[in-house]
Amino acid sequence: MDFDNPAVYRQLVDSVADYAIILLHTDGRVASWNEGARRIKGYAAHEILGHSFEAFYPREAVATGFPKHELEVAERDGRFEDENWRVRKDGSRFWANVVVTALRDAQGRLVGYGKVTRDLTARRETEAQARQLAAEQAALAEAARRSEELQRINEQLESALADARTARDNAERSAAAAEAAYRELDQFAYVASHDLKAPLRGIASLAQWIQDDIGERLTGDSANHMRMLQGRVHRMQALIDGVLAYSRAGRTLTTPERVDSAALVQEVIELQALPAEVKVDVAPHMPSLQAERVPLQQVFMNLIDNAVKYARGYRPDVLLEVAWRDLEDTYEFSVRDNGPGIAPEYQERIWGIFQTLAPRDKVEGTGIGLSVVKKVVESRGGRVWVESEPGQGAAFRFTWPKVPREAAT
Amino acid sequence: MMQQHLLNILLVEDDEVDVMNVKRAFQKAHITNPLFVAGNGLEALELLRGSEMPKQRRLVLLDLNMPRMNGIEFLRELRKDPELSATPVVVLTTSTMDRDKFEAYNLNIAGYLVKPVTFSDFVELMTTLNKYWALVELP
Numbered sequence: 001m002d003f004d005n006p007a008v009y010r011q012l013v014d015s016v017a018d019y020a021i022i023l024l025h026t027d028g029r030v031a032s033w034n035e036g037a038r039r040i041k042g043y044a045a046h047e048i049l050g051h052s053f054e055a056f057y058p059r060e061a062v063a064t065g066f067p068k069h070e071l072e073v074a075e076r077d078g079r080f081e082d083e084n085w086r087v088r089k090d091g092s093r094f095w096a097n098v099v100v101t102a103l104r105d106a107q108g109r110l111v112g113y114g115k116v117t118r119d120l121t122a123r124r125e126t127e128a129q130a131r132q133l134a135a136e137q138a139a140l141a142e143a144a145r146r147s148e149e150l151q152r153i154n155e156q157l158e159s160a161l162a163d164a165r166t167a168r169d170n171a172e173r174s175a176a177a178a179e180a181a182y183r184e185l186d187q188f189a190y191v192a193s194h195d196l197k198a199p200l201r202g203i204a205s206l207a208q209w210i211q212d213d214i215g216e217r218l219t220g221d222s223a224n225h226m227r228m229l230q231g232r233v234h235r236m237q238a239l240i241d242g243v244l245a246y247s248r249a250g251r252t253l254t255t256p257e258r259v260d261s262a263a264l265v266q267e268v269i270e271l272q273a274l275p276a277e278v279k280v281d282v283a284p285h286m287p288s289l290q291a292e293r294v295p296l297q298q299v300f301m302n303l304i305d306n307a308v309k310y311a312r313g314y315r316p317d318v319l320l321e322v323a324w325r326d327l328e329d330t331y332e333f334s335v336r337d338n339g340p341g342i343a344p345e346y347q348e349r350i351w352g353i354f355q356t357l358a359p360r361d362k363v364e365g366t367g368i369g370l371s372v373v374k375k376v377v378e379s380r381g382g383r384v385w386v387e388s389e390p391g392q393g394a395a396f397r398f399t400w401p402k403v404p405r406e407a408a409t
Numbered sequence: 410m411m412q413q414h415l416l417n418i419l420l421v422e423d424d425e426v427d428v429m430n431v432k433r434a435f436q437k438a439h440i441t442n443p444l445f446v447a448g449n450g451l452e453a454l455e456l457l458r459g460s461e462m463p464k465q466r467r468l469v470l471l472d473l474n475m476p477r478m479n480g481i482e483f484l485r486e487l488r489k490d491p492e493l494s495a496t497p498v499v500v501l502t503t504s505t506m507d508r509d510k511f512e513a514y515n516l517n518i519a520g521y522l523v524k525p526v527t528f529s530d531f532v533e534l535m536t537t538l539n540k541y542w543a544l545v546e547l548p
Contacts, residue, residue, distance in 0.1 A: 197503060202426035208528050209433065
C-alpha cells in the first residue's frame, strides 16, 4: 500500500464518522468536509464549503469575536483547544470538544487550519445525569439521615413527654393527697376545737360562779389565783377560736363580689373601735375589685389588729398607713406601722400558728392572726410578706388576684 | 297588759355545768318557771310521755350533742309520736355547723340558739327567751 499517497489520507479522513475533521483557509472559510463533520454538524459538503466556519458558533460567541480568537491563538501557539457549545445546521446546540491546529508549509508560512471536533453532548448529559444522580443520592442520604435524626429527636421528645406526664400525674396525685390531708386536718381542727370548747365553758362558768358567790371573801393569793384562772380561761378560749378561724381560713371559699377596698378598710377600722391615739392613714383611690369579701376583710382586720396591738405597746402615737399598688394581675396592699419592728431572724417565724414575739401576758396575742392571714392569702393565690427593721416599724404586704380563682365545689 | 302564762320547761342537756348554768341564769333573772331536766334524748322522751311533767304549755330546750340519743335523733322520735309531735322545741347548743341547723329546722324546731360565751349574755338570753314564750300561744 502506498501510504505516501495523499488520496489514502483523504480516504482515511473522509471515513472517520465520530470526528468532524475539516480544513479551514487562513480566513476561516471551510476548505474540506468529512463524513464526521456531516453527521455532527448536519451540513452536506456542498452546503458549507467556502462558507465561514463562524456558522458553527452560537450567535453570542460570534458577537464577541470568539471564532477569530480561536484562529489567532492557534496561529500564535500552534494549537487551540476548547470545550463549549456549538450550533448545528438545524440551529440545535451540541457540546463540542474542538482542537484547532495551525498548518504551515515548508517555509513556515501559514496555509490554513485543521479543525477536529467531537460531539460530547451525550457524554456531558450522562455526566450531568450522573452528577444529578449523585446529588439526588446525596440528598436522599441526607434526607434519610435527617429523618433518622428526627426520629431520634421524636423518640427523645416522646420519652420526655412521657416523663413529664408521669411527673404531672404524680404531682397531681400528691397535690390531691395533700389537699385531702389539709381538708382532713382542717376538719379535725374544727371538730377538736369545738369539743375542747365545751369543758372550757364549764370551767369558765364554774370560775365565774365561785367569783360571784365568794369573790368578796377571797383574799391574797386566792383572789389573785382566781383572777389568773379567769385570764387563762379567756386565753384558752381565744386559742380555740383561733384554731377554728385557722381551720376555716382556707376552706370556706365564697362567691366573689364587687368589693370597694376603700370602704372595706374603713369598715374594718370602725369595727376595731381603735383608741383615739391611733391614727390610720388610708391611701387615696383604693381600688374596687372582684373578690371574696369576708376573707379579704379578715386579712385587713388581722393585719390592722396586729399592727395596733404591737405598736401600742411600743409608743403612744401609733400611726398606721394603708396603701396599695396595681401590679398587672394582682393588687398589692400594705399595712405599715410605726411600732417596734421585727428583726430579720424573726420574720419567717411570725407566720407560724401560735407564734408570738411578745410574752403573752404583755401583749394579748394568740399567735393566730398572721397565720390566718397567710392561709387566707395563699389559698386565694396571693403572697404575703413583711418588710421591717427593728425600731423602724413594719410593713406587711400582700397581693390579691384581680381575677378570683374558681370557687371550690 | 297581756296575760303571762307559766311555761313548763324541759332542759335536755348532758353537761352538768350547763344545767347549772341554766338554773343559775333562771335564778339571776328571777325566772320561776318549773324546770325539768333530762340528760339525753331517751330520758327526755320518757319524761314527756310520763305524768311527772304537766302536759300543757311545754317548751323543750334541746342540746344537740348528747350520749345515747342525741338532739337530732330525739327530734325525729318526737315528731313521729302523735301525742308529742306538736311540742315546741328550741335548740340550745354550741354547734354552729350548717348541717345541724338544716337538720334541726327540717324537724320543725321553733328556734336555734348558740350558747353565749359569758354568763351575763346567757342570763340575758334566758330572760328574752322566757319573755317571748310567755307571749306565745301554745296548743
